[in-house]
Amino acid sequence: MPRRYDRDSAEFARVLAFSDGLFAIAMTLLIVSVTVPAISDHDSISEMADGLNDRLPDFTSFFISFAVIGRYWLAHHRFISLLRAIDQPLINLNLIYLAFIAFLPFPTALLGEYFENPLSIVIYAVSVGVVSGWEVVLFRRAYRDGLFAKPISPEVYRFGVTASLLPVLFFAISIPIAFVSTTVAAASWFLVIPAGVWIERRAPEGTQELLG
Amino acid sequence: MPRRYDRDSAEFARVLAFSDGLFAIAMTLLIVSVTVPAISDHDSISEMADGLNDRLPDFTSFFISFAVIGRYWLAHHRFISLLRAIDQPLINLNLIYLAFIAFLPFPTALLGEYFENPLSIVIYAVSVGVVSGWEVVLFRRAYRDGLFAKPISPEVYRFGVTASLLPVLFFAISIPIAFVSTTVAAASWFLVIPAGVWIERRAPEGTQELLG
Amino acid sequence: MPRRYDRDSAEFARVLAFSDGLFAIAMTLLIVSVTVPAISDHDSISEMADGLNDRLPDFTSFFISFAVIGRYWLAHHRFISLLRAIDQPLINLNLIYLAFIAFLPFPTALLGEYFENPLSIVIYAVSVGVVSGWEVVLFRRAYRDGLFAKPISPEVYRFGVTASLLPVLFFAISIPIAFVSTTVAAASWFLVIPAGVWIERRAPEGTQELLG
Amino acid sequence: MPRRYDRDSAEFARVLAFSDGLFAIAMTLLIVSVTVPAISDHDSISEMADGLNDRLPDFTSFFISFAVIGRYWLAHHRFISLLRAIDQPLINLNLIYLAFIAFLPFPTALLGEYFENPLSIVIYAVSVGVVSGWEVVLFRRAYRDGLFAKPISPEVYRFGVTASLLPVLFFAISIPIAFVSTTVAAASWFLVIPAGVWIERRAPEGTQELLG
Numbered sequence: 001m002p003r004r005y006d007r008d009s010a011e012f013a014r015v016l017a018f019s020d021g022l023f024a025i026a027m028t029l030l031i032v033s034v035t036v037p038a039i040s041d042h043d044s045i046s047e048m049a050d051g052l053n054d055r056l057p058d059f060t061s062f063f064i065s066f067a068v069i070g071r072y073w074l075a076h077h078r079f080i081s082l083l084r085a086i087d088q089p090l091i092n093l094n095l096i097y098l099a100f101i102a103f104l105p106f107p108t109a110l111l112g113e114y115f116e117n118p119l120s121i122v123i124y125a126v127s128v129g130v131v132s133g134w135e136v137v138l139f140r141r142a143y144r145d146g147l148f149a150k151p152i153s154p155e156v157y158r159f160g161v162t163a164s165l166l167p168v169l170f171f172a173i174s175i176p177i178a179f180v181s182t183t184v185a186a187a188s189w190f191l192v193i194p195a196g197v198w199i200e201r202r203a204p205e206g207t208q209e210l211l212g
Numbered sequence: 213m214p215r216r217y218d219r220d221s222a223e224f225a226r227v228l229a230f231s232d233g234l235f236a237i238a239m240t241l242l243i244v245s246v247t248v249p250a251i252s253d254h255d256s257i258s259e260m261a262d263g264l265n266d267r268l269p270d271f272t273s274f275f276i277s278f279a280v281i282g283r284y285w286l287a288h289h290r291f292i293s294l295l296r297a298i299d300q301p302l303i304n305l306n307l308i309y310l311a312f313i314a315f316l317p318f319p320t321a322l323l324g325e326y327f328e329n330p331l332s333i334v335i336y337a338v339s340v341g342v343v344s345g346w347e348v349v350l351f352r353r354a355y356r357d358g359l360f361a362k363p364i365s366p367e368v369y370r371f372g373v374t375a376s377l378l379p380v381l382f383f384a385i386s387i388p389i390a391f392v393s394t395t396v397a398a399a400s401w402f403l404v405i406p407a408g409v410w411i412e413r414r415a416p417e418g419t420q421e422l423l424g
Numbered sequence: 425m426p427r428r429y430d431r432d433s434a435e436f437a438r439v440l441a442f443s444d445g446l447f448a449i450a451m452t453l454l455i456v457s458v459t460v461p462a463i464s465d466h467d468s469i470s471e472m473a474d475g476l477n478d479r480l481p482d483f484t485s486f487f488i489s490f491a492v493i494g495r496y497w498l499a500h501h502r503f504i505s506l507l508r509a510i511d512q513p514l515i516n517l518n519l520i521y522l523a524f525i526a527f528l529p530f531p532t533a534l535l536g537e538y539f540e541n542p543l544s545i546v547i548y549a550v551s552v553g554v555v556s557g558w559e560v561v562l563f564r565r566a567y568r569d570g571l572f573a574k575p576i577s578p579e580v581y582r583f584g585v586t587a588s589l590l591p592v593l594f595f596a597i598s599i600p601i602a603f604v605s606t607t608v609a610a611a612s613w614f615l616v617i618p619a620g621v622w623i624e625r626r627a628p629e630g631t632q633e634l635l636g
Numbered sequence: 637m638p639r640r641y642d643r644d645s646a647e648f649a650r651v652l653a654f655s656d657g658l659f660a661i662a663m664t665l666l667i668v669s670v671t672v673p674a675i676s677d678h679d680s681i682s683e684m685a686d687g688l689n690d691r692l693p694d695f696t697s698f699f700i701s702f703a704v705i706g707r708y709w710l711a712h713h714r715f716i717s718l719l720r721a722i723d724q725p726l727i728n729l730n731l732i733y734l735a736f737i738a739f740l741p742f743p744t745a746l747l748g749e750y751f752e753n754p755l756s757i758v759i760y761a762v763s764v765g766v767v768s769g770w771e772v773v774l775f776r777r778a779y780r781d782g783l784f785a786k787p788i789s790p791e792v793y794r795f796g797v798t799a800s801l802l803p804v805l806f807f808a809i810s811i812p813i814a815f816v817s818t819t820v821a822a823a824s825w826f827l828v829i830p831a832g833v834w835i836e837r838r839a840p841e842g843t844q845e846l847l848g
Contacts, residue, residue, distance in 0.1 A: 003717070007222060010643060011717045014652050016226050018709065021445070021660035024233035028314045029668055032241055036321045048331040059315075066311045073230065074304065081215070081223045092710065099702045102664045103695075109672045119684040219434060228438050233657070236445035240526045244453055248533045260543040278523045285442065286516065293427070293435045431646060440650050448657035452738045456665055460745045472755040483739075490735045497654065498728065505639070505647045 002088040002145075012086050015094060022098050023073045029105045030065050034058040061112030065105050072101060072131060079135070082211065083142060084149040090141050097138060100131045121178035121185045129171035136164045152211075155204040160211055163199050167192050214300040214357075224298050227306060234310050235285045241317050242277050246270040273324030277317050284313060284343060291347070294423065295354060296361040302353050309350060312343045333390035333397045341383035348376045364423075367416040372423055375411050379404050426512040426569075436510050439518060446522050447497045453529050454489050458482040485536030489529050496525060496555060503559070506635065507566060508573040514565050521562060524555045545602035545609045553595035560588045576635075579628040584635055587623050591616050638724040638781075648722050651730060658734050659709045665741045666701050670694040697748030701741050708737060708767060715771070718847065719778060720785040726777050733774060736767045757814035757821045765807035772800045788847075791840040796847055799835050803828050 005011035037051025076097075080086075086094075107120075107127040114120045142148060143157050152160075170192045178185040217223035249263025288309075292298075298306075319332075319339040326332045354360060355369050364372075382404045390397040429435035461475025500521075510518075531544075531551040538544045566572060567581050576584075594616045602609040641647035673687025712733075716722075722730075743756075743763040750756045778784060779793050788796075806828050814821040 003714070005717070009717075010649065010652060011713065013222065013225075013649075014656055014713055014716075016222060017229055017653055018656040018660055020226055020230040021233050021657050022664060024230055024237060025660060025664045027310075028234060028237045028241070029664070031314055031318060032244060032668060033671070034318055035245070036318070036325050039326070042326050043328050045329065045331050048326065048329050052331070052335070062315065063311060066314065070307045070311070074307070077223065077226055077303070078215070080226075081217070081221075091713070095706045095710070098663075099699060099706070102667055102702065103698065106667060106670055106672075113672050114675070114678050114684065116679050117681065117684050119681055119688070123688070225434065225437075228434060229441055232438055232442040233445050236442055236449060239522075240446060240449045240453070243526055243530060244456060246530055247457070248530075248537050251538070254538050255540050257541065257543050260538065260541050264543070264547070274527065275523060278526065282519045282523070286519070289435065289438055289515070290427070292438075293429070437646065437649075440646060441653055444650055444654040445657050448654055448661060451734075452658060452661045452665070455738055455742060456668060458742055459669070460742075460749050463750070466750050467752050469753065469755050472750065472753050476755070476759070486739065487735060490738065494731045494735070498731070501647065501650055501727070502639075504650075505641070 004085050004087040004147075006085050007083065007149075015086055015091055016080060019076065019094065019098060020073075022102060023069060023076070026102050026105060027066050027069045027073075030058075030062040030109060033109075034062065057112045061109045064112065065108035068108060068128065069101060069104055072135075075135060079138065079142075082149060083147045085147050087145050087147065090138065090145065090147065093134075093138055093141055097131070097134045100127070100134060103127065104131070115186070116182055118178040118182055118185075121182050122175050125171040125174050125178070125185070125189075129168050132164065132167045132171070136161055136168075139164060148210075150210055153204070153206065156207050156210050159202075159204055159207055163196070163203075166195055166199060170195070216297050216299040216357075216359075218297045219295065227298055227303055228292060231288065231306065231310060232285075234314060235281060235288070238314050238317060239278050239281045239285075242270075242274040242321060245321075246274065269324045273321045276324065277320035280320060280340065281313060281316055284347075287347060291350065291354075294361060295359045297359050299357050299359065302350065302357065302359065305346075305350055305353055309343070309346045312339070312346060315339065316343070327398070328394055330390040330394055330397075333394050334387050337383040337386050337390070337397070337401075341380050344376065344379045344383070348373055348380075351376060360422075362422055365416070365418070368419050368422050371415055371419055375408070375415075378407055378411060382407070428509050428511040428571075430509045431507065439510055439515055440504060443500065443518065443522060444497075446526060447493060447500070450526050450529060451490050451493045451497075454482075454486040454533060457533075458486065481536045485533045488536065489532035492532060492552065493525060493528055496559075499559060503562065503566075506573060507571045509571050511569050511571065514562065514569065514571065517558075517562055517565055521555070521558045524551070524558060527551065528555070539610070540606055542602040542606055542609075545606050546599050549595040549598050549602070549609070549613075553592050556588065556591045556595070560585055560592075563588060572634075574634055577628070577630070580631050580634050583626075583628055583631055587620070587627075590619055590623060594619070640721050640723040642721045643719065651722055651727055652716060655712065655730065655734060656709075658738060659705060659712070662738050662741060663702050663705045663709075666694075666698040666745060669745075670698065693748045697745045700748065701744035704744060704764065705737060705740055708771075711771060715774065715778075718785060719783045721783050723781050723783065726774065726781065726783065729770075729774055729777055733767070733770045736763070736770060739763065740767070751822075752818055754814040754818055754821075757818050758811050761807040761810050761814070761821075761825075765804050768800065768803045768807070772797055772804075775800060784846075786846055789840070789842065792843050792846050795838075795840055795843055799832070799839075802831055802835060806831070 005015075034055060037048070037055060039047040039051050041047055104127060107124040110120045111124045139160055143152060170189060174185040174188045177188060217227075246267060249260070249267060251259040251263050253259055316339060319336040322332045323336045351372055355364060382401060386397040386400045389400060429439075458479060461472070461479060463471040463475050465471055528551060531548040534544045535548045563584055567576060594613060598609040598612045601612060641651075670691060673684070673691060675683040675687050677683055740763060743760040746756045747760045775796060779788060806825060810821040810824045813824060
């Protein structure tokens with residue numbers, strides 16, 4: 001029997017505090033590297049405008065990265081809210097998940113600076129695909145170890161896994177597309193949204209109450 | 213019905229822990245980039261004094277940024293203290309709020325280095341204006357979703373929104389002024405203080421107990 | 425009456441979480457800037473030894489900074505443990521205290537790199553003197569607002585203030601000494617330890633139970 | 637009698653929150669320094685591939701560092717879970733432990749970049765050896781001050797110390813080996829795993845329940 005920590009224990013709280021700290025740092029990191037532009041005439045509006053214009057990819061990277069990691073934080077927050085306890089294997093898997101999260105600022109910065117380069121798209125797609133795929137690993141572990149607060153039927157479980165794998169599929173498909181057109185590849189990621197709505201409609205009864 | 217988390221749940225605590233972590237990082241960031249001056253004669257007091265003098269705008273930026281973001285942290289702390297629960301829409305809006313907070317060190321550093329440049333003033337005024345404006349969005353959402361611990365009358369609500377929008381108004385007015393004189397524009401920001409006192413006097417009865 | 429938050433409220437917890445996050449960042453910051461030495465012959469032990477030797481002041485700065493800020497964290501932890509509640513004025517003063525803490529890595533790095541320069545000693549002495557002095561401000565506020573868990577007699581209060589001001593006195597005295605000899609000035613800081621033992625012996629009865 | 641804080645006190649929680657914040661920062665730090673490669677032809681796949689290839693040691697360092705510090709976080713999490721209270725001496729020793737943890741990204745980066753250099757191996761082995769050794773110091777202090785939730789017999793205590801010192805022994809042995817072959821030295825670290833299994837088999841009865 002692996003060690004198990006109840007929802008109201010200091011140990012359960014620590015896993016969340018540690019995860020939240022890491023998420024917060026990963027989301028704030030990208031702005032550190034954005035330096036104030038160096039301009040020769042301090043009062044010149046046009047020089048400043050040029051300098052800021054050069055920083056535009058950095059700003060874009062920061063806000064995209066914040067949105068992407070923020071979305072994963074929301075999913076993590078929601079997932080944990082379904083649990084009544086956490087056990088050692090799930091803590092270990094959560095640590096690996098956080099390593100991928102901490103890595104995300106790099107591919108996002110790459111994409112922000114070299115959007116036209118197919119390799120940027122590939123590395124970004126692989127990185128977020130791995131994070132999304134790992135969410136399924138966490139979900140599976142919690143299910144198998146009986147950590148959910150409410151019992152989850154096999155149908156609801158299978159639906160949860162399928163719905164979580166959907167983004168991974170779209171990220172995988174975008175990889176070969178990137179070598180034809182990076183714009184089409186990036187655009188294909190947004191198809192996750194209507195696909196999510198479509199699959200949500202096919203959810204088995206009771207999913208809403210169990211998984212929200 | 214959106215998911216809702218009570219004040220004593222691990223999920224309510226996580227939103228605060230995550231917010232506090234992000235605030236702490238954003239407030240400490242600016243000092244990272246301040247490097248120790250490189251001087252040729254290690255014992256020379258005058259060389260060291262020159263080197264430190266060159267760092268003055270960095271120190272100023274750090275303390276201003278700390279004060280500005282610290283003031284928003286205090287407002288966030290006070291706002292959350294009024295709530296009995298938090299729901300999914302408010303969590304999402306809070307995440308967007310934090311993105312603006314994490315961005316603040318950049319416009320502050322810009323202002324610290326190029327105070328005479330109208331564009332610095334404009335970008336600073338827009339950035340803090342957006343944060344102050346977003347406070348109103350959070351306040352509105354909490355009111356509409358019935359998340360306040362004590363019932364708030366429509367009069368008190370309208371007063372809260374008006375009082376919160378006041379700084380946004382002053383930041384907006386300072387933008388055209390910046391192109392005439394950056395000093396006058398920056399000075400106009402301080403008018404928020406007497407204006408706040410003036411509007412506070414017109415608060416409907418019971419505001420003090422409800423909103424402090 | 426200022427807003428007051430009890431020890432078991434989410435608001436009390438937030439002030440601590442925010443303070444701890446900021447302390448942790450300030451203590452880890454200095455190691456970020458230490459880069460791996462660049463050596464031409466990757467296998468050369470002597471080149472690597474030289475490269476690491478050049479990093480020695482950085483390592484020293486990191487560990488001194490960690491020890492200094494860590495000592496303040498311990499004092500903060502101990503101070504908060506005496507309180508039954510926290511109020512708005514103390515939260516505001518705590519924020520100012522944290523600004524000084526976040527600034528500390530800079531004077532420490534300066535001291536690590538330019539130990540022989542009197543100005544480094546002065547800036548360091550002023551910085552830590554301000555932090556130590558501000559501890560007295562926090563202590564005073566908590567006393568005046570009746571926030572201590574156990575009632576503190578005026579004698580114990582006066583003793584606490586005197587004992588806390590002792591390091592400030594030593595830091596102040598070291599400033600003129602620095603212009604004669606930086607080594608003597610730095611050495612004089614360690615006199616705080618026997619002086620602390622001496623004053624501890626003159627503590628009024630009951631101090632131990634109240635202030636530890 | 638040193639000050640002691642029970643498991644459900646705000647003071648116990650602060651030590652954990654502070655530790656977790658520091659761990660999270662130390663684990664995320666290494667990715668900050670990894671800059672996006674600068675390539676002249678933005679669309680060129682081969683140039684990008686070369687640029688990313690140059691970053692490989694940085695990625696390796698990041699993931700190794702994350703794994704190493706993560707493993708220590710897991711050990712810290714598990715150790716704290718055995719305690720019913722924490723006292724002042726243990727808080728002080730924990731602070732020293734955290735200083736070594738915060739330092740770890742440096743030797744890891746060194747190893748990632750100069751794997752063939754014996755000095756990299758030595759510095760890495762000393763650093764992790766010190767952290768592992770300090771775990772024993774924490775364990776001893778908790779045992780002597782009676783902080784464990786369940787009473788631990790002298791046999792189980794001796795076994796715990798021996799098992800914890802095992803990695804220190806392997807790190808020490810690898811130091812002279814490094815001057816013959818860095819690959820053999822690094823490989824010898826992995827012998828900790830079978831040695832750990834071997835010693836686990838010789839554990840006195842009841843160890844599993846007490847130390848997990």
